[in-house]
Amino acid sequence: xxxSPITPRAKDFATWYQDVVLQGDMAEPAEIxxxxxxxxxxxxxxxEVLQRELDQRFKATGxxxxxxxxxxxxxxxxxxxxxxxxxxxxLAVVTIAGGxxxxxxYVIRPTSETIVGHFFSKWIQSYRDLPMxxxxxxxxxxxELRTRMFLRTxxxxxxxxxxxxxxxxxxxxxxxxxxxxxxxxAENVMAMPVIRGVKSRAEKFAGALQSYSIEAMMQNGLAxxxxxxxxxxxxxxxxxxxxxxxxxxxxxxxxxTSWGVSTRLIGGLIMxxxxxxxxxxxxxxxxxxxxxxxxxxxxxxxxPVMEAAEKLALSIGAHVDRRxxxxxxxxxxxxxxxxxxxxxxxxxxxxxAGNVVLKRRDTxxxxxxPQDTLVAKFNETLDAMQTDLFAKARQRLADNTVTANSLEExxxxxxxxxxxxxxxxxxxxxLKDDPANDAMLKEFRATVxxxxxxxxxxxxGKCILTGEKVPQRVVIAKAY
Amino acid sequence: xxxSPITPRAKDFATWYQDVVLQGDMAEPAEIxxxxxxxxxxxxxxxEVLQRELDQRFKATGxxxxxxxxxxxxxxxxxxxxxxxxxxxxLAVVTIAGGxxxxxxYVIRPTSETIVGHFFSKWIQSYRDLPMxxxxxxxxxxxELRTRMFLRTxxxxxxxxxxxxxxxxxxxxxxxxxxxxxxxxAENVMAMPVIRGVKSRAEKFAGALQSYSIEAMMQNGLAxxxxxxxxxxxxxxxxxxxxxxxxxxxxxxxxxTSWGVSTRLIGGLIMxxxxxxxxxxxxxxxxxxxxxxxxxxxxxxxxPVMEAAEKLALSIGAHVDRRxxxxxxxxxxxxxxxxxxxxxxxxxxxxxAGNVVLKRRDTxxxxxxPQDTLVAKFNETLDAMQTDLFAKARQRLADNTVTANSLEExxxxxxxxxxxxxxxxxxxxxLKDDPANDAMLKEFRATVxxxxxxxxxxxxGKCILTGEKVPQRVVIAKAY
Numbered sequence: 024x025x026x027s028p029i030t031p032r033a034k035d036f037a038t039w040y041q042d043v044v045l046q047g048d049m050a051e052p053a054e055i056x057x058x059x060x061x062x063x064x065x066x067x068x069x070x071e072v073l074q075r076e077l078d079q080r081f082k083a084t085g086x087x088x089x090x091x092x093x094x095x096x097x098x099x100x101x102x103x104x105x106x107x108x109x110x111x112x113x114l115a116v117v118t119i120a121g122g123x124x125x126x127x128x129y130v131i132r133p134t135s136e137t138i139v140g141h142f143f144s145k146w147i148q149s150y151r152d153l154p155m156x157x158x159x160x161x162x163x164x165x166x167e168l169r170t171r172m173f174l175r176t177x178x179x180x181x182x183x184x185x186x187x188x189x190x191x192x193x194x195x196x197x198x199x200x201x202x203x204x205x206x207x208x209a210e211n212v213m214a215m216p217v218i219r220g221v222k223s224r225a226e227k228f229a230g231a232l233q234s235y236s237i238e239a240m241m242q243n244g245l246a247x248x249x250x251x252x253x254x255x256x257x258x259x260x261x262x263x264x265x266x267x268x269x270x271x272x273x274x275x276x277x278x279x280t281s282w283g284v285s286t287r288l289i290g291g292l293i294m295x296x297x298x299x300x301x302x303x304x305x306x307x308x309x310x311x312x313x314x315x316x317x318x319x320x321x322x323x324x325x326x327p328v329m330e331a332a333e334k335l336a337l338s339i340g341a342h343v344d345r346r347x348x349x350x351x352x353x354x355x356x357x358x359x360x361x362x363x364x365x366x367x368x369x370x371x372x373x374x375x376a377g378n379v380v381l382k383r384r385d386t387x388x389x390x391x392x393p394q395d396t397l398v399a400k401f402n403e404t405l406d407a408m409q410t411d412l413f414a415k416a417r418q419r420l421a422d423n424t425v426t427a428n429s430l431e432e433x434x435x436x437x438x439x440x441x442x443x444x445x446x447x448x449x450x451x452x453x454l455k456d457d458p459a460n461d462a463m464l465k466e467f468r469a470t471v472x473x474x475x476x477x478x479x480x481x482x483x484g485k486c487i488l489t490g491e492k493v494p495q496r497v498v499i500a501k502a503y
Numbered sequence: 504x505x506x507s508p509i510t511p512r513a514k515d516f517a518t519w520y521q522d523v524v525l526q527g528d529m530a531e532p533a534e535i536x537x538x539x540x541x542x543x544x545x546x547x548x549x550x551e552v553l554q555r556e557l558d559q560r561f562k563a564t565g566x567x568x569x570x571x572x573x574x575x576x577x578x579x580x581x582x583x584x585x586x587x588x589x590x591x592x593x594l595a596v597v598t599i600a601g602g603x604x605x606x607x608x609y610v611i612r613p614t615s616e617t618i619v620g621h622f623f624s625k626w627i628q629s630y631r632d633l634p635m636x637x638x639x640x641x642x643x644x645x646x647e648l649r650t651r652m653f654l655r656t657x658x659x660x661x662x663x664x665x666x667x668x669x670x671x672x673x674x675x676x677x678x679x680x681x682x683x684x685x686x687x688x689a690e691n692v693m694a695m696p697v698i699r700g701v702k703s704r705a706e707k708f709a710g711a712l713q714s715y716s717i718e719a720m721m722q723n724g725l726a727x728x729x730x731x732x733x734x735x736x737x738x739x740x741x742x743x744x745x746x747x748x749x750x751x752x753x754x755x756x757x758x759x760t761s762w763g764v765s766t767r768l769i770g771g772l773i774m775x776x777x778x779x780x781x782x783x784x785x786x787x788x789x790x791x792x793x794x795x796x797x798x799x800x801x802x803x804x805x806x807p808v809m810e811a812a813e814k815l816a817l818s819i820g821a822h823v824d825r826r827x828x829x830x831x832x833x834x835x836x837x838x839x840x841x842x843x844x845x846x847x848x849x850x851x852x853x854x855x856a857g858n859v860v861l862k863r864r865d866t867x868x869x870x871x872x873p874q875d876t877l878v879a880k881f882n883e884t885l886d887a888m889q890t891d892l893f894a895k896a897r898q899r900l901a902d903n904t905v906t907a908n909s910l911e912e913x914x915x916x917x918x919x920x921x922x923x924x925x926x927x928x929x930x931x932x933x934l935k936d937d938p939a940n941d942a943m944l945k946e947f948r949a950t951v952x953x954x955x956x957x958x959x960x961x962x963x964g965k966c967i968l969t970g971e972k973v974p975q976r977v978v979i980a981k982a983y
Binding site for chain 2: 056059061064088092093094099111112113116118119121131138142151157168348
């Protein structure tokens with residue numbers, strides 16, 4: 024695909040985002056299928072890194088992967104009242120299969136709590152079968168009206184963990200454990216700081232007692248819900264009759280959890296770190312951490328330069344850009360847009376001096392270094408870049424988090440914010456967790472993002488709407 | 504789930520297979536969704552190993568992973584005449600989405616050649632864009648009437664490679680390259696010998712010029728098509744207008760290939776190696792290569808035995824079965840059915856003597872060895888088991904491959920074979936590649952499996968049906 028200019032963030036953040044996604048070979052709209060995208064090679068490779076990082080943490084915490092059917096009998100969705108209400112408007116329905124009209128239609132899974140409920144009721148009989156800890160990597164479908172690549176697409180890829188426990192206490196421990204796994208990957212792999220907290224009642228998952236989330240701040244100040252972990256209580260246990268015999272010999276309903284992150288994470292990654300030159304990938308999620316661009320003009324220079332490039336590439340596990348018929352300039356431009364953390368150039372002059380040139384993607388810094396220091400310098404640069412990107416994002420979050428003590432203050436701060444123009448803030452305010460209060464924020468299109476697990480602010484205070492005393496401030500923001 | 508007896512192979516092969524799948528925690532029928540299964544933890548873990556082995560080979564041969572939409576506009580399927588004829592009867596159709604009847608229904612992908620055709624036409628303009636080498640890991644749906652877990656299910660997991668080339672010659676090289684990648688994984692990872700060959704015209708993929716396959720022999724002598732690689736010629740290029748400007752400046756249609764293996768491989772794995780005690784997994788595909796079962800009766804024995812078990816487990820990367828309330832006997836039984844290659848037991852007497860007991864799954868051999876030789880002996884046993892399982896399967900293939908020189912001979916050999924009773928053979932016969940001849944074999948439910956790439960037999964001969972001279976014998980067998 025031809026490379027076009029990238030719209031600057033300051034001009035139009037939403038268009039900038041789309042340009043970065045397209046030019047970074049991350050994804051493109053599928054068009055022919057409403058609201059879908061194609062995940063392209065660079066985007067899918069980032070997803071593979073995230074999958075690996077998450078999956079090893081899921082396994083280390085005792086979960087096993089399984090695969091459940093894509094199709095769900097329509098009647099299943101209706102067994103949990105809140106759940107069907109939440110998902111019914113977004114369903115894609117299969118009514119014909121094998122050339123015949125189906126007696127009972129199937130829906131394509133928007134999430135799998137119902138089918139998990141069905142199988143848990145088959146698999147769980149006794150407390151000895153608990154906890155049951157499973158996860159699946161899968162595609163799901165939700166018929167969304169307004170879509171944006173990675174952030175909200177009709178079909179998306181995700182993982183969904185589903186667990187069953189013998190007590191509410193143990194289930195809650197699981198919910199919080201997995202929230203922290205997500206926080207760990209977001210911060211320590213993706214270099215994306217997040218606020219861990221409880222969703223307000225108005226914003227919880229359809230069918231849950233309580234939902235937890237990690238919320239990140241994008242460069243335009245908008246919030247992105249990057250992962251959720253739900254305490255399902257006994258709602259699905261009762262709807263699907265998942266009972267177990269307790270140690271005491273009593274028949275009880277299981278306590279369930281579910282938790283998920285999706286390809287949406289990649290949207291968050293992009294909007295946290297990328298710049299007006301294109302994609303910036305933190306080294307730990309970059310499929311290619313380094314690329315070597317050999318430079319030569321005359322044919323007799325080619326051999327020695329390529330030889331040195333291949334040797335250096337082996338020493339640091341980098342890719343050599345061997346493409347003929349592309350100028351070095353075009354190659355630099357290409358890898359910059361793909362977000363490669365470190366690009367190394369080597370030409371005849373460097374070769375003669377025993378040097379290479381090392382360019383760091385986020386700062387644009389160019390350094391000439393002796394070849395024999397490359398391994399150390401390369402790893403050091405990757406570490407520094409990872410640390411610096413996180414620090415920068417954390418500073419941005421701190422700088423754009425403000426407190427407000429009245430609805431008018433909240434409104435004044437958030438009123439003019441749009442995804443395109445930016446200027447968004449996280450507003451910390453005392454607000455009682457009541458759907459009626461959340462509704463008041465709709466007027467200026469803000470929502471309660473979550474009630475942070477750790478209260479970094481000033482403790483209890485009076486609700487800005489009702490005056491009632493509440494234990495801590497909540498995060499109010501405009502969000503994707 | 505309670506463990507039940509496994510039906511012996513000799514009594515009923517099909518029931519034996521189902522028992523092994525269920526008792527080995529590999530899968531179970533989903534029932535609520537016609538012809539679907541749930542892939543359970545042990546089955547999914549095997550799939551993860553196969554994915555890893557395949558994926559690294561795809562990447563090493565220059566392919567990149569992408570993800571394409573699950574839904575395909577119905578009209579796309581109709582653009583390639585043979586393709587729609589082949590797949591139309593098996594489609595699941597989405598007619599309602601987001602609460603509304605769709606103007607144009609979508610089908611759930613049965614395979615993605617059509618959607619790939621659409622995107623290739625957007626992505627490919629010039630010979631510089633070629634070859635284009637992509638792969639996707641995905642679920643697909645084909646509404647099948649008769650299903651068996653792993654072997655044929657309505658929904659299954661697979662990978663589908665799709666490539667575009669500037670010449671037919673280069674495309675054919677790709678087709679054969681990927682066939683050999685499949686053969687390599689089948690034989691050198693799964694220890695499942697296969698015959699690489701060309702499908703007869705009657706059996707080729709709907710829309711291909713020619714299809715290649717790997718065919719394996721199950722323990723009942725039936726054939727299993729374990730992977731296919733297709734030369735699509737310019738069929739999809741023309742249907743979806745995928746043209747490129749050649750080096751000479753001419754506009755030409757691309758030459759495409761596609762190739763896939765699926766969770767069906769796991770069915771082949773099971774029917775190649777497992778026995779009347781349950782699952783047998785070759786070490787290279789076993790998610791857990793070794794498990795240590797600690798044995799103790801008195802409480803004071805527990806500490807020292809567990810300590811030794813944990814230490815030994817670390818040295819060989821094995822899992823310790825720490826479950827309380829399960830007898831050692833129940834634990835051995837459990838891991839045997841899960842196909843764990845090597846189970847190690849250690850009790851107070853072994854501890855006193857400085858020994859451990861090592862049991863090999865396929866042969867049932869038990870060896871008492873000094874603890875300090877465990878690492879070497881463990882690895883040696885895994886290697887030997889891998890080699891022996893392959894040799895045994897290869898011998899079975901050789902022993903059950905026979906030649907026939909007339910239709911009557913073919914019939915006599917294959918007439919009484921059923922999946923349940925076994926007795927199947929691969930019959931090598933001279934047969935002209937003509938759908939009319941394939942049709943003659945239908946009478947006794949046999950098919951031409953493929954025309955082997957290497958003619959191991961006796962060269963040219965007369966077609967058993969038409970008397971015409973043909974270059975080599977083909978494989979005729981009953982198949983899954």
